[in-house]
Amino acid sequence: MSAPTRAEVCVVACAETWRGDGAILAGPMALIPRLGARLAQLTFAPDLVLSDGEAALVHGDAVEGWLPYRAVFQVVASGRRHAMMGASQLDRHGNQNISCIGDWSRPSRQLLGVRGAPGNTVNHVVSYWVPRHSPRIFVERVDMVCGIGYDRAAELGAPANRFHEIRTVVTDLAVLDFATPDRRMRLRSVHPGVTAAEVARATGFPLAAPADVPQTRPPTTEELALIRDRLDPDGLRERELR
Amino acid sequence: MSVADVVGELRSGMTIGIGGWGSRRKPMALIRAIARSGLTGLTVVSFGGPDVGLLIAAGCVRRVVTGFVSLDSIPLEPHFRRARQEGTVTLTELDEGMLYWGLLAAANRLPFLPMRAGLGSDVPRVGPELRTVRSPYPDGEEFLAVPALPLDAALIHLNRADERGNGRYLGPDPYFDDLFCLAARRRYLSCERVVGTTELVDGGPPQGLLVNRMMVDGVVATPNGAHFTSCVPDYGRDEAFQREYAAAAASPPEWDRFRETYLDGDEAGYQKAVRAR
Numbered sequence: 001m002s003a004p005t006r007a008e009v010c011v012v013a014c015a016e017t018w019r020g021d022g023a024i025l026a027g028p029m030a031l032i033p034r035l036g037a038r039l040a041q042l043t044f045a046p047d048l049v050l051s052d053g054e055a056a057l058v059h060g061d062a063v064e065g066w067l068p069y070r071a072v073f074q075v076v077a078s079g080r081r082h083a084m085m086g087a088s089q090l091d092r093h094g095n096q097n098i099s100c101i102g103d104w105s106r107p108s109r110q111l112l113g114v115r116g117a118p119g120n121t122v123n124h125v126v127s128y129w130v131p132r133h134s135p136r137i138f139v140e141r142v143d144m145v146c147g148i149g150y151d152r153a154a155e156l157g158a159p160a161n162r163f164h165e166i167r168t169v170v171t172d173l174a175v176l177d178f179a180t181p182d183r184r185m186r187l188r189s190v191h192p193g194v195t196a197a198e199v200a201r202a203t204g205f206p207l208a209a210p211a212d213v214p215q216t217r218p219p220t221t222e223e224l225a226l227i228r229d230r231l232d233p234d235g236l237r238e239r240e241l242r
Numbered sequence: 243m244s245v246a247d248v249v250g251e252l253r254s255g256m257t258i259g260i261g262g263w264g265s266r267r268k269p270m271a272l273i274r275a276i277a278r279s280g281l282t283g284l285t286v287v288s289f290g291g292p293d294v295g296l297l298i299a300a301g302c303v304r305r306v307v308t309g310f311v312s313l314d315s316i317p318l319e320p321h322f323r324r325a326r327q328e329g330t331v332t333l334t335e336l337d338e339g340m341l342y343w344g345l346l347a348a349a350n351r352l353p354f355l356p357m358r359a360g361l362g363s364d365v366p367r368v369g370p371e372l373r374t375v376r377s378p379y380p381d382g383e384e385f386l387a388v389p390a391l392p393l394d395a396a397l398i399h400l401n402r403a404d405e406r407g408n409g410r411y412l413g414p415d416p417y418f419d420d421l422f423c424l425a426a427r428r429r430y431l432s433c434e435r436v437v438g439t440t441e442l443v444d445g446g447p448p449q450g451l452l453v454n455r456m457m458v459d460g461v462v463a464t465p466n467g468a469h470f471t472s473c474v475p476d477y478g479r480d481e482a483f484q485r486e487y488a489a490a491a492a493s494p495p496e497w498d499r500f501r502e503t504y505l506d507g508d509e510a511g512y513q514k515a516v517r518a519r
Contacts, residue, residue, distance in 0.1 A: 055414035068415040069263060073339045077358070099335065100326070104368045110326035112317060113310035118337040119359030148362040156362040159383055163358075 001228075004219045006172060007032060007237040009191045010131075011227055012219045013170045015040040017127045018082060023047040025067075025075050027083030027120075031240050033129045033170075035231050037084075042226055076116065079163055082125040084170075085117060089142040090128060092185045092205045094149030094166035094178060096121075097142035104144050117146035122156075125165045131240050133171035135204035150183035172241050174199045175216055180208045189216040243460040245275045245509060248430045251460075252276065252395055255304075257285040259345070259391070259426055261398030261419035262471065265291040265314040265479055267411075269399035269432045271467035271509050276302060278505070287391055289341065289418065291471060292487065295321035296505075299497065303331050307391065309338035313484055320491035335368055336360075336388075342418060344391035349424035356385035396426035399468045400452065401476055403433040404442045407458030410450045413474040423457040432464040434476050466513055483516065 004012075014036025018026055026037040026048050034053075041048045042060060049065075051072075052058045057065035067075070075081050088111050089097040099114050100107035120126050126147060130137055145152060153164040168188070169176040175188045186208040187199055196213040200206075219227065227237070249272070252258065262268040273293045276284075277300035284302050288294055290311030297303045299321045311322040325331040336344070337359040347355040356375055366372045366386070375387040398419040403409040409431050411419070423429040431453060437445070467473075470480040470487065490500035504515050 066414070069417060070342065073342055076339060099364075104335075104364070106329045107326055110318070110323040112312065113308065114335055114337055114363070114365060115310045116338045116359075118361075118363035118365050119339040119357075121363075122358045122361050144368070145362075145364040152362040159381070160358065160361055164362075 001221060001224055004224055005238060006191060006193075007241050008219050008224060008227055009216055010170060010172060010241070011035045011039060011237060012223055013175050013191070013216050014084060014129060015043075016217070017084060017168045017170065018045050018048055021045065021048060021082050021125075023049060025049045025051065025081040027081055027085075029083070029085050030129055030131070032131065032237055033084040035227060035237055038231050039223060039226055043223065073119070076119050076123050079124045081120075081123075082127065082167070083120050084127045084129050085120065085147065087128045087130055087137060087147075089137060089139050090130065090169065091139055091142050091149060092207075093151040093183065094147075094185065095142050095145045095152060096128060096147035096149070097144045098146050099144040101143055114144070114146040118148070121147040121164060121166070122160070123163050125167050127167045128169045130169065130171040133173040133199065133202045135202060138203040138205065140205050150178060173202060176207070184208055187213055189214045191216045192218060243430070243462045245271055245462055245464065248272055248397075248460055248462055249275045249279050251428060252279070252281055254281050255283040256394040257287060257392070259393040259396040259422040260286060260288040260293045261396070261417060261422045262291065262293070262468070263289045263415070263417045264310075264312045265471045265484065267399050267413065267417065267468050267473050268293045268471040269397045269464070269467065270469060270471060271464035272397050272430065272432050272462075273297060274505060274509060274512060276300075287341070287393060289338065290319065290322065292319065292484075295319040295491070298322055298325045298331055299491070305332040305334060307334040307336065307341070309336050309341050313488065315479070315481060316484060316488050320488050324491075335365060337363075337365060340365070340386070340388045341391070342421070343388040345418060345421040345425045347388060347390035348392040349421055352390060354387040354389050357388050358385060360386040360388075391425060393422065393426035395428045395430065396422040397430050397432070398422055398453070399432045399464070399473065401434050401473065402437055402442055402445055403431055403461050404439045405436060405461060406439070407431060407453070407455035407461055408439065408442055408451060409433060409453040409458065409461075410442055410445055411452050412446060412450065412476070416452050420452050420457065423453055429458045430460045430462065431458045432462045432467050434465055434467065434473060436461060436463045464509065467509075469513075469516060483519070
């Protein structure tokens with residue numbers, strides 16, 4: 001079997017974000033996180049609950065339940081969910097923007113809108129997937145806080161902030177987290193072939209990092225086979241990184 | 243009722259809720275008729291898709307109340323995007339769950355419902371009318387008080403209905419169509435086919451009967467009336483047409499051509515032009 005591609009490393013890094021979550025709903029918002037959630041469900045996280053993106057819950061290739069949009073909001077409010085959202089902008093505290101670029105009242109670029117990000121980040125665990133790690137996305141300050149980061153959660157105070165957790169940020173270059181004393185973004189691992197300096201250059205704010213940055217875990221042979229033969233035989237994952 | 247009867251009951255300046263979700267099961271035949279009607283100053287409440295875009299393009303909209311406006315397979319609605327960037331519509335931007343809660347509050351004749359969503363985010367910054375409320379119980383927790391979203395009129399599209407206003411969805415998701423009806427003073431249901439009550443009831447399990455005649459003031463048959471959005475299982479989204487719509491929206495001359503081809507005539511003309519592609 002040929003060596004894992006960057007996209008395949010990313011699929012596994014995304015899968016890892018749901019490790020240990022138990023019977024909760026995964027909420028992957030793009031292809032590579034979706035492949036990651038399905039991979040996790042097929043391997044080390046068999047209890048993970050997955051939607052087909054419409055109204056069906058699926059386990060492997062079989063339907064196991066019904067979850068229309070209105071019921072998703074109940075799951076969000078109950079906290080039994082770990083979503084992996086996208087981010088047009090993300091700051092060192094984990095504040096995320098998907099609404100617009102520029103001044104909200106007259107944006108230079110209208111984007112998706114806040115969608116469910118405000119509710120997700122005060123109710124359950126959230127991770128982010130950024131397929132193109134760049135200083136335009138990792139910014140000093142986001143233009144519109146949709147998903148709230150650790151500084152906003154701290155300002156909100158207890159008990160309102162008790163369900164807030166931004167767990168990981170997976171990018172095409174690295175895995176990041178907030179395991180620092182002041183909950184600022186930190187480089188947890190670099191993907192094979194990437195250096196910490198490269199990640200620092202692609203990040204628009206100073207990034208905490210250990211002296212020796214470990215490498216992101218590569219896929220096992222079994223995981224690679226599942227990704228290539230079963231989950232994404234057409235190789236669509238490779239396009240998401242371009 | 244006819245499509246014209248429904249539009250005849252609407253007035254400029256009304257707040258209109260539209261069912262469906264993104265580019266799914268939108269009452270597009272009614273939307274196209276409103277776009278031709280010359281109504282202006284509408285506030286549109288919607289889990290937004292091309293319903294919002296078409297009404298903006300026709301100059302009908304003053305304010306949009308939403309958490310997103312998307313064509314699903316094309317993430318950004320081009321007319322909404324341009325209107326925001328040119329500052330031609332006002333936006334009330336809510337978390338998707340807040341929009342749900344606002345409809346639920348209106349349906350229950352409550353002024354607001356408490357919610358966590360929005361706390362700490364910039365949603366209250368860009369919506370300074372939003373207030374918080376403290377729990378009167380010993381927990382004392384503070385919540386966002388999501389204001390009710392009462393509607394002058396609701397427009398929804400279902401697969402089947404009878405003349406009296408009982409309606410059934412056959413697809414996998416009810417979206418929030420029943421709530422839009424419950425939150426509105428006047429409620430209009432367009433459907434793929436009007437059938438007898440017995441056929442409606444026999445057409446699937448009872449829980450698929452999403453709305454009943456207490457919740458609906460008028461029924462209109464609009465075959466293929468959700469086009470180009472999806473109305474499964476009757477039809478899926480017309481992706482090719484949606485791409486044509488989005489491409490046309492990119493420039494005024496292209497949009498003029500699109501409008502002349504598809505929108506300037508009546509609904510029968512639209513359906514004929516769609517078939518003739």
